Amino acid sequence: MPTDSPGQLRRERLLAKIDGGGRVVVVRAEGGAGKTALIARWVREQRGTAIAWVTLDEGIIDARSFWLRTFTALRAAAPDVFQHLSDGYMSGFIAPEDAPSLLASTLLRAEPQVALVLDDLHLTDDALQDQLVSLMRVATPLRIIATTRQRTRFETPLTSTAIGTTVIGSEELAFTDEELAQLAAALPYPASQNELAVLERMTRGHSLAVRLALSVMDGLSADGSRRPALDEIERGVAAVLTDFTPRFENTEEEALALAVSLCPEVDEALARRLDDEDRGWCAITSFEERGLGRITMRRGRPVFLMHALISSALRHRALQELSPVRITEVRRIAFDQLRELADPVETLALLVDGGMDSAIFPHFARYFSELSQFRPAEVIALLSPIPAERLKREGGVPITLSIALSESAIIPTQRIKQLLRIGLTELSRRGAAPGSVEGMFAALARFGGMRVSRNYDEASRAGEEFVRLVAGAHHSDGASWLYAGNLQLVITALLAHGIRRVIELAASMEGDPHPGRPYHTRSVLSFTLAYTGDLVGAEREIAMIGTSPWSGWEGSLYALDWHLACALTAANRDDHRGALRALQPVAKRLDEFEQWPMITWTRGVVRLVGGEAARGLEELEATRDALSSYPLSSGWAEELRTLHADLLLATGDLLRARAVLGHRGEEPVTVLARARLALLSSQPEDAVALLGDLEPSALYPAHQAQHLLLSAAAHARLGNAGYAATLLEQALYALDRTNNRLPLSWVPAADLRVLRTLVPDGMWIEPVSTPFETETEAFEKLSKRESLVLVELASDASIEEIAASLHVSANTIKSQTRSIYRKLQVSCRADALLRARQVGLL
Structure with a gap:
């Protein structure tokens, strides 16, 4: 310590x-x-x-x-x-x-x-x-x-x-005025309010800067023998950093040092460009010998790194002593030389300080993975001070800042919305030559802005424009940033529930030279394939990623979809604990991710097939309420609505499930759930009609299998055993080909028992679980007299008419009706009749 x-x-x-x-x-x-x-x-x-x-x-x-x-x-x-x-x-x-x-x-x-x-x-x-x-x-x-x-x-x-x-x-942590006064009390003379104001303005309360400034003030007092004048103090504090460095032997060497202070690092090529006398690197080596910095190896070449304190000192002097033209020139030269070599945040600072605004978004795009995911705070610190008028002149700058801010704000803040309005408005007015790199960057910026707005459906459409421009261009420059842009398109397509587009775009990522990005791509693809039901493909992608590509992989954003894919493949192996273990790192941080709908859906599926439908229902409803303001595409909203209905079905609440599915949505997953509800309600004709509206060839493998299985179950109930067997054989063949048992769990248990008898033992595939058990047994059995009363209730007869028909008093019928309501867990005649039909009592 x-x-x-x-x-x-x-x-x-x-x-x-x-x-x-x-x-x-x-x-x-x-x-x-x-x-x-x-x-x-x-x-x-x-x-x-x-x-x-x-x-x-x-x-x-x-x-x-x-x-x-x-x-x-x-x-x-x-x-x-x-x-x-x-x-x-x-x-x-x-x-x-x-x-x-x-x-x-x-x-x-x-x-x-x-x-x-x-x-x-x-x-x-x-x-x-x-x-x-x-x-x-x-x-x-x-x-x-x-x-x-x-x-x-x-x-x-x-x-x-x-x-x-x-x-x-x-x-x-910055010293307050009172604390500055306490520190200044150590001076050999009492500091005035004006002197303290100078100290605060020059140091902004920074601990190290304050102590250096006080040291200078102490020195100016000549051990307390004199009180320096106010302007002398101000000049002394301003000069503290510059005076802290050694003096230079000549003006040429000093000019080079001032130029070097404006650069994050200096290699031999940059030193030659900065020094008109062509003595750059020799002078740089002398700087190292004098203790101004050190020469080290970076990217296979020697570079000079000026010590932080000295760099800050000389930079202050450079801004005071060099002409604005020279300062801008140095920064432009440094960026041109270091753009592919130096730290991307430091080169971004060169662009900001040098007023090279048109290059800010392209630079950000080239280093998107690092700058947006790992260093957004530094980007924000660089771009936030840019005045509004400057932001309005170059749309890519406010878009860049909004992207950086969005990394910690799943729901766009007012500041983000303001930046998007500025950026997208400016970009809409801009013209660029067809097929030009500038045009592609502008399209990518527009896509980035829509992505930050969390309007995933619109962002996907904007992304397609970028894809079109890239396909029609013939530029090899910036291949890495093209891959970075494409990966964002892949992620956005998944957030928008464009499942087939995810697979198509992921194929274009082959050959990505980035060390980490291919793992991210495979992670997204592994979940996407698992969602479609192609577990062979999902397991292939999981195997390509390996158990842990690098230290910290499992906790990184790259691995999020990998966790989901691992959970689904574990559930398919009937490894419920393994599935929950795979989900744990992301499920416990659900509110931190844009991908919360996919996490919620996967967890619900794991709970359903793991025999924990009631808990899955509770978790889904709690998540829906807690994250109701979070962004959600229409496709994933439908997935979660349908999963909600399925969890209700699995817990025996057919009434609420029917209400959830009562909207106008006609997505295949919704139609399949309605067919499942029809079977559980003993309405196989309705199931056949619903399933007939779907085009099997347009479905994902898992949905194709569900379609075949539910159709087989419905036709088996209608007595078409031969046709049901044919459909079942097709379903089992498809499941075997994709190594996927999960769709079997989406068939009512009673129907599975019937289907099992229609094919040879060697063809049958055992389901992971049967969460949709028959519902009749979930209710207390009605007495014979109550069953008679139920039939009379269905005829729309009054209590008095039923009493007369059964030769009992009206009070007896009222008592038996209340008993029926209790056993069926309803509170009125209409609901009792609906529930009775659902469970086959009528």
Whole structure:
């Protein structure tokens, strides 16, 4: 744990916030903001709590190393509690994946008050952070205090609410006016309000900047012998960074250093372009020798990286001393040289600072996977300060910003909607040469805007325009960004329920050179094939992905559809526990994903075929209510509505199922559910009529099999055993070809028993389960007298007429009618007659 530096300020408000905060406190801010110093002071003031301090660094590259360091720190903090656990881990008896659960068990047994400090949590990956989230969900005696430069998994809405996360950000860490005054009290003279105002304006309260500025003010006072003038203080504070660097021997060397400070990195080619005297790289090597930075290897070439403090210092001077023309020129040269080589966020900064707005969206598109999924906060920080007038001149810029903002907002915010209006309006006015790269980027930007709006049906149509332009162009430039764009089209097609289009577009992704994107494509394709019923194809894609392509794969967005495919294939193997285990990583974070309808649908199917229809119904209805404002395409809305009806059928509530299916939807999945309801209601003629309206060749394999099976069941009930056997044989052949048993579970159990007798034993395929059991047995049996009364009720006779017909009193008929209602679980004559017909009592 770091020690206090001289004059360390005790920050009451922040220490109180940590004391009164949740079980997890995240201190998130940039480097030099005072995160570690704050936590160190808090730790020193704790009494009665065991503190385990873990400093993370580049050496923590996997879960094994992390838990080793964590257990070592816990043992040092509370040896009586954690000695045995630490010894077991270091001896190799405890696997990293078991570490969280064993630690939770130890904490719950011993109930010690423990705080685990994780310094620089941003150096860990999402998978490891998910382990920590799981730990905090159960280990109630534990608190975690973490410092980080990036958003953590503890801060997602669902997790934050569940475990109680408190966040302290950059603005809170910035010194207040009062704290600046306290720090300035260490000066050899009392600082005036004006002097403090200069200090605040020049440093914005940043911890490291404030301390450097105070150091300069102290130096200007000549050990307290003089009080510097206000303008002298302002110049001194402004110059603190520039004065912090060594002086240069000549103006040419200084000019090159100022140019270098505007670049994220400098290789030999860029150094030559920046130096008019053609001494660039020689001067760069001298910069390293003088301690201004270091030369390292990046992408197979040596590059110079200027130290952060010196780079910041010289950049301040460059903006003051170089002409605007020269500054823009340097940034354009740097981008041209580094666009494919340097960090994409740093090159994006070159575009923003250099006013190269027309290149911002194309650059973002080229590095879409990294910038949108892993670094949206940095993109937002770069683009948010751009004024509105500038945004209106180039539609791709507001679209880029809206995409970055949408990564943390499934429901578009007002700010996102405003940006989309600006961007899409400007793009609609733009003209581009047919087949040009500019035209393709404009089409891709329009698609991106519609995608961010979460109008998936419209976004799919916009995406098709991009596909058309790409197909008609003959450009090899930017192949990688074309793949990135196509993958977004694949995902959008799935969100829009364009299942066949997903498969077609995924085929165009062959040859994608990106190291991670092909796995994402296969993940989406694996679920899509599993949904259609082609489990042979789904299992092939799952096998191509492997168990874990890289560390953290299972917790990444790339793996979401893979989890769903694994759940469906496990359900098909009658491995209910395996199916639920595959779903767990995504189902518990349902509200974080655009793909929530697919997760909800898959979970419902797994519950249905696993004999847990009642629980599946409860989960589906709870999800529908909780996420009612979330985006949902018409296709997936129909899937969830039909699944809702099927879960109702499986739980015996035919009345509600009939109501759910009473809308005008004519999607195949809906028609199949209505046919299933007809069979369960003893109406095989209606089932035949419904199924006759479907064109089997247009159905997905799973729906084709259901169509054949339900048709066979209906014809068997009507006495057409030969024709039913023919249909059944076709269905069984199709199921065998796709290695899919699940469609059999969508046939009423009574009908399956009949169908089983129509084919030889060697041809029959056993269903995974029979969730649609006959409903008559679900009700208490009616007495003979009640059955007679029920028949009379169906004739529309009055109570008095029924009493006369059966030679009993009206009160007796009323009592028997109430008994019928109770047994059929209804409350009126109309519902009683409907339920009786559904279950074959009439």
